[in-house]
Amino acid sequence: MGRDITDDEIREVCFYLHPNKAPGPDGFNAPFFKITWDIVGEDVISDVQEFFRSGLLLKEINATILALVPKVPNLSKMKDFRPIFCCNTLYKIFFLFFFWVSK
Template sequence: MSREVTNDEIREACFSLHPNKAPGPDGFNAHFFKKTWHIVGDDVINAIQEFFHSGLLLKELNATILALVPKVPNPSKMTDFRLIACCNTLYKVIA
């Protein structure tokens, strides 16, 4: 990227996420961040800007839970499952 990510762009990315999608390993979904933005907003912005400056991502932010949900009763092959990836909300904002 040739320019810095602005505070408004980070806030907009966070607030564009569906509020009630499954939370990631940290247990927080986008609804939490939207409702507590007045408390956590500055820290969220600082963490995301630090990633764009350093290129380093904390392993805790990059953690994802993968779940296989059966699409049919008595699944017997991989195509009988739906893969659900539960990523951390801050990872989604960065992406």
């Protein structure tokens, strides 16, 4: 990215996440991180900064559940499903940060 990421930028991205999104495989959703920021914020900041420094991502953070939700009563093709991707919130923060800094 060419520059260091500030603690305030990471917090801002975390608090920008929509509260009604489904949690990922770890079970933690965006409101959990917002409510417990005083406890987990330092670790989140450290993880995000380390990811952008090293480019390495733990496989546990990259885990995603794919749910196929039926769109029609009589399913016959893959297009009859709506895919829902349940990613870990920390992964969402990493992903969203790419778009956040480019605005």
